[in-house]
Each structure stands twice: as C-alpha cells, then as structure tokens.
Amino acid sequence: MSQKIDVAYVAELARLSLTPEENNTFQQQLETIVRYVEKIGELNLDGVEPTMHGQPVVNVFREDAVVPSVGRECFLANAPERNGDEIRLPKIVEDA
Amino acid sequence: MVGMDLTLCAAAEGLRKKAFSSVELTQSVLAAIREKDGALNAYLSVDGEGALKQAAAADAARAAGRDGDLLGIPVAVKDLINVAGQPCTCASKILTGYVAPYDATVSARLREAGAVFAGRTNMDEFAMGSSTEGSAFKVTRNPHDLTRVPGGSSGGSAAAVAGGEAIAALGTDTGGSIRQPAAFCGCVGLKPSYGRVSRYGVTAYASSLDQVGPMTRTVEDAAVLLQALAGGDPHDGTTLDVPVPDYRAALRGGIKGMRIGLPREYYIDGTDPDVMACVRRTVDACAAAGAEIVEVSLPHTEYAIAVYYIVATAEASANLARFDGVRYGHRTEKPESVFDLYARSRAEGFGTEVKRRIILGTYVLSSGYYDAYYGCAQKVRTLIRNDFTEAFKRCDVMFTPVAPTAAYRIGEACNDPLKMYLGDVFTVPANLAGICGLSVPCGRTADGLPVGLQILGPAFGECAVLRAGQAVEGEVRT
Numbered sequence: 085m086s087q088k089i090d091v092a093y094v095a096e097l098a099r100l101s102l103t104p105e106e107n108n109t110f111q112q113q114l115e116t117i118v119r120y121v122e123k124i125g126e127l128n129l130d131g132v133e134p135t136m137h138g139q140p141v142v143n144v145f146r147e148d149a150v151v152p153s154v155g156r157e158c159f160l161a162n163a164p165e166r167n168g169d170e171i172r173l174p175k176i177v178e179d180a
Numbered sequence: 181m182v183g184m185d186l187t188l189c190a191a192a193e194g195l196r197k198k199a200f201s202s203v204e205l206t207q208s209v210l211a212a213i214r215e216k217d218g219a220l221n222a223y224l225s226v227d228g229e230g231a232l233k234q235a236a237a238a239d240a241a242r243a244a245g246r247d248g249d250l251l252g253i254p255v256a257v258k259d260l261i262n263v264a265g266q267p268c269t270c271a272s273k274i275l276t277g278y279v280a281p282y283d284a285t286v287s288a289r290l291r292e293a294g295a296v297f298a299g300r301t302n303m304d305e306f307a308m309g310s311s312t313e314g315s316a317f318k319v320t321r322n323p324h325d326l327t328r329v330p331g332g333s334s335g336g337s338a339a340a341v342a343g344g345e346a347i348a349a350l351g352t353d354t355g356g357s358i359r360q361p362a363a364f365c366g367c368v369g370l371k372p373s374y375g376r377v378s379r380y381g382v383t384a385y386a387s388s389l390d391q392v393g394p395m396t397r398t399v400e401d402a403a404v405l406l407q408a409l410a411g412g413d414p415h416d417g418t419t420l421d422v423p424v425p426d427y428r429a430a431l432r433g434g435i436k437g438m439r440i441g442l443p444r445e446y447y448i449d450g451t452d453p454d455v456m457a458c459v460r461r462t463v464d465a466c467a468a469a470g471a472e473i474v475e476v477s478l479p480h481t482e483y484a485i486a487v488y489y490i491v492a493t494a495e496a497s498a499n500l501a502r503f504d505g506v507r508y509g510h511r512t513e514k515p516e517s518v519f520d521l522y523a524r525s526r527a528e529g530f531g532t533e534v535k536r537r538i539i540l541g542t543y544v545l546s547s548g549y550y551d552a553y554y555g556c557a558q559k560v561r562t563l564i565r566n567d568f569t570e571a572f573k574r575c576d577v578m579f580t581p582v583a584p585t586a587a588y589r590i591g592e593a594c595n596d597p598l599k600m601y602l603g604d605v606f607t608v609p610a611n612l613a614g615i616c617g618l619s620v621p622c623g624r625t626a627d628g629l630p631v632g633l634q635i636l637g638p639a640f641g642e643c644a645v646l647r648a649g650q651a652v653e654g655e656v657r658t
C-alpha cells in the first residue's frame with residue numbers, strides 16, 4: 085500500500101473543491117495518518133468475519149403502514165431557495 | 181433564584197416539594213447562562229422564551245396531579261440532536277440557520293417526560309474532534325481552567341453541566357465524545373451500548389458507532405436520564421427491543437463482590453502519572469471496599485485507533501454526502517454546473533477537520549483500496565469485539581483511565597491531527613465493540629484538573645457500570 089495519495093482525485097470523488105493550500109496540507113497529513121492505520125496489515129485475518137455494526141442484528145422489519153408525517157412546510161422552510169411548494173435549483177440539463 | 185449546584189434528582193425533589201416551580205428553576209438556568217456563558221461559550225443558542233413556556237406547561241401539569249423525574253427539568257442538548265423548532269447546526273457553517281423540522285426520538289422522549297429544552301450546546305463540527313476547538317462558531321472553555329479545552333466533541337454539554345449552566349445535558353459518543361469531555365470537565369458521562377438508545381433525528385457521523393447518552397453531575401442523575409432515553413425505536417432499526425431495566429434500582433448494589441477487570445493494555449507508559457495515580461487510588465479503594473480485582477487482557481487494543489479512523493471516516497464520508505446545497509443548508513452563489521454546486525457549497529460550508537475526514541473516508545472506500553482498508557478494519561473490529569467477550573467472562577466491569585491526560589491547553593493539539601486522534605485510545609474500543617462505558621470523576625491532578633475513571637461494561641450491561649460508578653462516586657467523595 086503506502087503510496088502517494090492523489091488528494092485532488094479523492095476530493096473530486098467526494099465532491100469537495102479544495103484550495104491548493106488545503107491540498108498540500110491534506111497530502112502530508114493524510115499520508116501520515118494512512119501510514120499509521122496501515123498497521124492493521126500486520127494481522128493475519130484469514131477466516132475472520134467482518135463486524136459491520138455494534139450489535140449483531142440483521143433484517144429488521146416493521147409494518148408497512150401509513151403514518152402521519154411532518155408537514156412539507158417544515159422541510160421547505162430550510163430550502164436554500166424555493167419557488168412556492170418546490171425547492172428551486174439551478175438549471176442542470178442542457179437544452180436538447 | 182434557585183442555586184445552580186443542584187443535581188437533577190435534587191431539582192426533581194425540589195419541584196415535588198414545591199420548594200420552587202419549573203418556571204423559577206428555568207429562570208435560574210437562563211440567568212446562569214447569561215452570567216457565565218460569556219466566559220465559557222458552552223451554548224450555541226438559547227431558547228429562553230420556548231423554555232419558559234415549556235416550564236409553565238410542566239408546572240400546570242404538576243398542579244393537575246402529574247409527576248415524573250424529568251417533569252419541569254431544564255436540559256441542554258448537543259447541537260446535532262433535533263429538537264423541533266430549535267436550531268440544529270452541528271456547529272457547522274453548512275447548517276447555519278437550519279431549524280429542526282421534527283424531534284429526534286430522544287427529544288420526543290424527553291418532551292413526553294416533561295423536560296424543558298433550554299438551549300443547544302457547542303461541539304466539534306459534526307462531532308469530529310476531541311476538544312470542541314473544531315466548532316465553526318466558538319471555542320468552549322473548561323470551567324476549571326479557562327485556558328484549557330473542555331474536551332470533545334460534546335464539550336459544550338460537559339462545560340455547561342460542570343460550569344453550573346445546566347442541570348443535565350445530552351451528548352453523543354462515536355469514539356469517546358461523551359466520556360472524554362465528562363472527564364476533562366469533572367462531570368459524569370455515559371455512552372450506552374450500541375442499540376440501547378435511538379439515533380433517529382440525530383445527525384449521523386459514523387452510523388455503526390454513534391450513541392446518544394446523558395451528561396450529568398452524578399451517576400444517579402445519569403441513571404434517571406438514561407431511563408427516559410433507552411428502549412427500542414421503530415424509526416431506528418439498529419435499536420434492540422431489549423427490556424429497559426430499572427437503572428436507579430441498580431445503583432444500590434454496592435461494589436462488594438463485583439469483579440473489576442484491569443485490562444493490562446490500558447495500564448501502560450505514556451499516560452500522565454497524575455491521571456494514573458487517581459485511577460490506581462480508586463481501584464485500591466474499591467478493593468478495600470470488597471471488590472475483587474482481576475487482571476485481564478485486550479490484546480488487539482493497539483489496533484483500535486487505526487480501525488476507528490478507517491471505519492468512522494468511511495461512514496462519515498457517506499453520511500455527509502447529503503450536505504450538497506440542494507434541499508437544505510448552505511448553497512454557493514451562482515454555481516456553473518451540478519458538480520460546481522456540490523463541490524463549492526461543501527467547500528464553503530465544511531471546516532478543516534470535516535474536510536480532512538471526508539477525504540480520508542473517501543480514500544479508504546475508493547476503488548482498489550476498499551478491501552485493504554475498510555474490509556480489513558471490519559475484520560480487526562471482530563477481533564477487538566472478541567477480546568471484550570473473552571475478558572468479560574472473567575470480570576463484571578473494567579476500570580481504565582478515560583484519557584491519557586487531563587484537559588490540555590487551547591491550541592496545544594490543533595496542529596497535529598494524528599496526535600489528537602491518539603488521545604482517543606482508551607475510549608474508541610468500546611464504540612467498536614458496541615459495549616457501554618461510563619466516565620466518572622475520580623480525583624484531580626496536581627494542577628487541580630479533574631480526572632475521569634472509565635468503567636466499561638458488556639453490551640447492555642448499563643446496570644453494572646452504573647452500580648460500580650455509584651460506588652466510585654461514594655469512595656471519591658469520602
């Protein structure tokens with residue numbers, strides 16, 4: 085492992101624009117952190133099952149019933165921009 | 181005015197005996213905030229008007245014959261737990277102005293019990309940090325020494341409780357964020373077992389680790405608050421529908437006959453000698469009071485921080501993808517494309533530590549690295565869990581330090597993220613294993629700073645840790 089992290093590429097995956105300064109700082113810090121976390125590679129993990137959660141619960145079901153919900157106005161009130169009962173967004177589809 | 185050194189139980193007693201009303205109690209809390217918060221910065225927002233209305237309603241309910249341990253008790257809530265109608269910013273610029281549309285399940289349960297929501301406490305942005313210096317809005321100070329951090333990420337809640345600005349508070353704990361600030365500020369903090377308390381309506385950081393829990397002045401207060409919070413929730417499929425025991429009754433057991441495990445790997449060089457001396461003295465006092473001391477081993481402890489910073493950042497990178505400037509939160513001006521809308525809204529809204537963790541989490545999940553990092557980390561997590569399962573066959577609870585040091589100075593640990601991460605060494609294993617842990621004051625350093633003892637118990641073993649914590653509280657006081 086332990087190779088150079090392409091911070092700009094990872095930031096693009098994360099949909100996060102970074103300044104050149106942030107890019108440089110994170111480059112160094114993340115390489116230090118990644119070198120540290122790679123110590124888990126020392127362990128023999130053959131046959132070990134992964135733990136995904138704090139408790140071993142799977143397939144939790146509930147009744148598929150209609151229940152009252154919070155009104156839409158509560159949610160729309162937090163929208164950055166709105167147009168009546170809709171959230172307003174910049175145009176994202178080019179004209180055909 | 182009601183004195184602000186009251187415990188939750190004493191306040192409940194005062195309300196019952198009509199020594200004061202909830203309105204008077206709430207006014208006293210609000211006055212304490214006005215008087216002290218200029219120095220402490222524990223709160224991000226205070227809802228005085230709303231709180232007094234809720235207090236008046238609690239007084240009316242009591243006059244009509246209702247009673248309850250939390251009826252009319254003002255509580256402070258960490259600013260990532262939704263309380264309908266109050267701000268919920270997660271101490272992040274990306275959520276400036278956000279108003280919670282609904283109650284988190286824990287808030288709904290407190291509301292049902294008649295509690296009063298006085299205000300929102302400061303924290304590290306999105307709970308990512310160990311000092312509360314990561315808040316986008318203000319730096320909270322430790323009430324015992326204003327030049328020091330309160331710990332984090334629930335530092336505002338800890339400072340409010342310890343500094344006489346709140347009777348009790350809620351925090352969240354993903355890798356120690358309840359227990360470590362409780363230790364730094366000298367109050368009690370309980371991280372319940374994973375699945376014990378609902379996270380519905382609590383902004384997710386690392387979903388396989390997060391828990392909500394009480395931060396209080398006494399162990400008994402923590403038991404009372406947990407009683408109201410605990411239980412299964414149809415809105416959170418990770419909660420277990422295990423019966424909720426009577427936590428207060430569990431306090432009466434006493435330490436005699438309890439088997440206290442000392443995990444060898446937690447008693448190592450590198451921990452501040454004053455911290456270790458306080459912990460050792462407490463262990464000796466419990467032994468003298470009839471506890472059996474057993475040495476145990478948790479051999480994979482040295483891998484816990486590495487596993488934690490892979491698992492937690494990976495989950496955070498996915499959880500925080502929802503902050504994209506579309507439906508709520510900060511949106512950048514005049515985006516040129518969808519990508520630009522996301523990337524600039526997030527860049528402008530998130531602080532440095534959040535960005536660092538999103539990048540790290542995205543990296544460990546990215547194509548070609550997933551198996552080597554996230555996949556392996558989950559397997560090591562199994563080994564850490566198994567360590568606890570084995571060790572708890574030989575003891576009822578474990579005693580350890582909460583953190584390797586007492587509260588450090590503001591600014592001291594900011595520039596080296598890995599160094600700050602390593603300070604979580606004694607707390608993250610409990611989150612990885614899904615077990616419960618209590619932080620209880622056990623003495624002071626030579627500088628007069630509080631030291632916390634961590635009492636770990638098995639999954640759903642809250643009764644045992646509270647029972648031991650109650651005994652420790654008694655031993656330390658006498």
